[in-house]
Amino acid sequence: MSSVDPITLDIIENALKSARFEMDTVVARISLSPVIREQHDEFPMICDAQGRMVVGQFGSYIPGVLEQFGDAIAEGDVFVWNDPYACKGSVSHLNDWCVMLPIFHEGERVGFASIFGHMVDVGGKVPGSMPFDARSIWEEGLRIPPVKIYDKGVLNQGVLDIMLNNSRTPDMNRSDLSALIGGCRTAATRVQELCDRFGRETYTAACQRLLNRTREAMQQLIFKYIPEEAVSFTDYVDDDGRGNGPFRMTLSIYRRGDIAVFDWTGTDDQAEGPINFFIHEGLCKLFFGIYMIMAFDPEILFNEGFYDLFEIVLPEGSLLNPRFPAALGNRLNTHTRFFDCQAGALGQQAPHLSMGAGYGTSPHFIFTGKDGDGKYFQVMELLFGGVPGRPRGDGLDGHAWWPLFSATPIEYLENYYPVRVESYRPVRDSGGPGLHRGGCGIEKVYVLLEAGEISIHDDRETIPPWGINGGLAGGTSSKWILRAGTDTPVRIPSKIDNLAVDKGDRILYRTAGSGGWGDPLDRAADDVLRDVRRDLVSADQAREGYGVVIKDGLIDAVATDMLRRRLREERGEAPRFDMGALPAELMVA
Structure with missing residues (x-):
């Protein structure tokens, strides 16, 4: 494989980053729905020829599609899908339509471009396709397995008709799907231009070097911030929409040699309602990786190079690995609690960075x-x-x-x-x-x-x-x-x-x-007063939460000093975590 000098590597890295943001711009200009056009609920990425994300936000899923289609992937093909169970959890509910196309240069495959975005409506029993009380995925809309929407450049009109015929908002969905495809084609053009400029071998070597560099950096983070002795943290999802809950999510993190282990043993069984998060193991690695990079070293390029350094334990039949046909439509409650559990566990080893x-x-x-x-x-x-x-x-x-x-x-x-x-x-x-x-x-x-x-x-x-x-x-x-x-x-x-x-x-x-x-007793009193004036904090919370006494719009310095002294004495050492007013059944647990 060709070597890549540092300047060329830097140019290719930044060109790929720019292409990834250009994908966003193309999608925003073509789409119609407010969710994608205005709120940008779409996630692009550019991958190497093996399907590993080099730049982007959500990787992990292309190898699964490659397994299904093998050699039957040609220039001009465009794939689309939305069924989490048919793609090993690469997308997590039916509203997310995922588009992927292979990138070729002079007949050789050099990568993939992919975007998934949230469609306003994909059928199901309620408008918006995210019923709060669904008991199975059958209630949540049309399930599309990975299929070619374009076959060697020719539109599969039948597939498109089925997809649009099952939506209450076909015009928006058509436009948004076209936007996702347009974004991917833009990325393909930019990658082909890089291959023209630097040569295909140099481009391929640069992608591998970027993956290796992220792996090397992640290895240092693992040794620095992941302890050999397990640390655990538990948080809860309120309910599943069907009267069940709260649901426990427990994460344990530890290091075994070079490998960081993230173990969800202790997490509750899958819910009857639609808060289950069927997460791909690679996607789980990605979420841990992006948190560690953002918390500990944001200069690291975020890609899939570190995957072999992580081991994931997802108990089958749990909230994070439900069995088909569990409902998944409102999985974001569980998804975001996933991040909270990471913060709680990693914060025990590096509280100054959590x-x-x-x-x-x-x-x-x-x-x-x-x-x-x-x-x-x-x-x-x-x-x-x-x-x-x-x-x-x-x-x-x-x-x-x-x-x-x-x-x-x-x-x-x-x-x-x-x-x-x-x-x-x-x-x-x-x-x-x-x-x-x-x-x-x-x-x-x-x-x-x-x-x-x-x-x-x-x-x-x-x-x-x-x-x-x-x-x-x-x-x-x-x-x-x-x-x-x-x-x-x-x-x-x-x-x-x-x-x-x-x-x-x-x-x-x-x-x-x-x-x-x-x-909060260490917060500058002037900052508390500023928040009161901006109506972010009440005078009562300034006094009770921060120990700051405000009278007639000004800080009473003497009263504040006395109150803060008393509050420190009554409280003692500040706790590592304050869980707030939990329901009685969790306090007992």
């Missing part, structure tokens, strides 16, 4: 009905919450877990759908107190301008996001409806479908905050 728990899912709001012209509409929006306090500073207020996600512009919602956003603001006191405050959740108030039905899914309504290193737990989520002509809010469940609404009704959607980092 963080607390976040808002704990990917909350969604769906509103459907017919507008004044009798035309069907379906709006889906992902909402965000508090990102936890961290070593470098306060958590982010009303932010997404996924770095490139963004909120749907209010102007977009109000222009295309019969809804008005009355207010959009942080939830006061929802960020856990700490030396670095946890990020606040958000409250969004929707005024519905037509009759219809709404669906809601959220979590961390009963299990608060915990704080770390002396930081305190953050606030939980809640949902409310104010019927037209009334001012009295009525609480509605965090998971509900097909709630009938009338014109003029208002929905108050409050997401959870996040845990604080570090001792």
